[in-house]
Amino acid sequence: MTLALRLVARLPRGDRDLRDQLKRAAMSVPLNIAEGSGKPAPADRARFYAIARGAAMECGALVDVCRVAGFLPAAEAQDAKTLLARIVAMFTKCVAGEGIATQPRTRTRTRTRRQDADGRRKTEDGRRKTEECDQARLVPRERSER
Incomplete structure (x- = not known):
């Protein structure tokens, strides 16, 4: 300088x-x-x-x-x-x-998801998603009336 x-x-x-x-x-x-x-x-x-x-x-x-x-x-x-x-x-x-000069950027998934026999999603360790998440996705929000 x-x-x-x-x-x-x-x-x-x-x-x-x-x-x-x-x-x-x-x-x-x-x-x-x-x-x-x-x-x-x-x-x-x-x-x-x-x-x-x-x-x-x-x-x-x-x-x-x-x-x-x-x-x-x-x-x-x-x-x-x-x-x-x-x-x-x-x-x-x-x-x-810093380790990024020649390495290309890649995306990695932290958790893979799959479905069980009921058609519900499971995480990679086999746990089912909570019912709250399933319900929130399926039930439409109610509109508030004025």
Whole structure:
């Protein structure tokens, strides 16, 4: 973030779009880390860390743009790219550590249902559903008259 703010301060005023984009991308990294850290589910944390990784990669692309446009010396651009590559590698490990980076999402049923000889539903351990549930499903609600 500090590196991005120093670079933004150097950019000419005429390149407002580039300044804004670099500022937003750099600010997105710590904000997504903070938001992801507060999530209890690993999948949620990994999603925010992946967004932060993408923002860091965007910062790398913007450093390249600044270098090509002549706003950044080659040595500073290389230092910034080295730092960003380490940050991206860190986020890649964080996302993979949460266990969802390469695993597809699947749905699992917690309980399978089947019917007994009477036609009533039973859970997988063979218990019948309560009569209240069966009655609530079969008896229509009465309408209140005004």
